[in-house]
Amino acid sequence: MNDLRKIVADLHAELVRYNLVVWTAGNVSGRVPGEDLFVIKPSGVSYDELTPENMVVCDLDGNLVEGEHSPSSDTAAHAYVYRNMPDVGGVVHTHSTYASAWAARGEAIPCVLTAMADEFGGEIPVGPFALIGDDSIGQGIVQTLKGHRSKAVLMQNHGVFSIGKDAKAAVKAAVMCEDVARTVHVARQLGDPLPIAQDDIDRLYDRYQNVYGQRSPR
Numbered sequence: 056m057n058d059l060r061k062i063v064a065d066l067h068a069e070l071v072r073y074n075l076v077v078w079t080a081g082n083v084s085g086r087v088p089g090e091d092l093f094v095i096k097p098s099g100v101s102y103d104e105l106t107p108e109n110m111v112v113c114d115l116d117g118n119l120v121e122g123e124h125s126p127s128s129d130t131a132a133h134a135y136v137y138r139n140m141p142d143v144g145g146v147v148h149t150h151s152t153y154a155s156a157w158a159a160r161g162e163a164i165p166c167v168l169t170a171m172a173d174e175f176g177g178e179i180p181v182g183p184f185a186l187i188g189d190d191s192i193g194q195g196i197v198q199t200l201k202g203h204r205s206k207a208v209l210m211q212n213h214g215v216f217s218i219g220k221d222a223k224a225a226v227k228a229a230v231m232c233e234d235v236a237r238t239v240h241v242a243r244q245l246g247d248p249l250p251i252a253q254d255d256i257d258r259l260y261d262r263y264q265n266v267y268g269q270r271s272p273r
């Protein structure tokens with residue numbers, strides 16, 4: 056548990072490093088292996104004040120189990136994902152600029168880069184418009200990502216939620232999502248990006264997720 060507190064606290068620095076967040080609007084969580092608990096960012100604490108000790112622990116209903124601060128205001132969405140997607144070990148939320156611009160238009164990012172085929176296996180989909188306060192955001196994330204190759208969803212008019220086998224993988228998906236959102240946006244400025252044939256997307260995804268993964272564990 057203490058290791059995971061440190062991992063989750065430290066991963067928030069990656070959100071800052073890759074310019075995915077401003078102020079306190081973004082969060083990382085990680086499932087506690089073998090327990091119905093997860094570690095998440097405390098609400099309203101700035102990124103440079105995050106420590107393993109001030110991370111909070113919640114159960115899968117989003118109730119505070121351990122910690123002096125209240126959990127992130129996005130905790131209900133994280134909890135809903137953990138309850139409904141047992142293979143997910145990490146969840147990240149950001150309002151990163153380019154990805155959120157696609158979300159603002161309600162437009163999926165088309166798979167026009169091999170890096171997208173590798174990481175996301177196709178387009179990055181759009182999830183429904185949902186307000187904070189109940190399970191609506193969590194439901195939208197799960198409905199969109201369950202059975203989808205993509206590890207990231209653009210919640211309409213809002214921002215990005217990404218998932219992974221652990222917190223680090225979810226952060227990687229958030230970083231990659233912003234990167235491809237920016238590149239495809241730039242490509243759009245000068246013309247129509249060329250699609251990649253589905254067969255090739257499948258081949259790239261399969262190689263990256265299997266062959267590549269075994270050689271160099273991520």
Ligand SMILES: [Zn+2]
Binds near residue numbers: 148149150213214
């Ligand atoms: Zn948000």
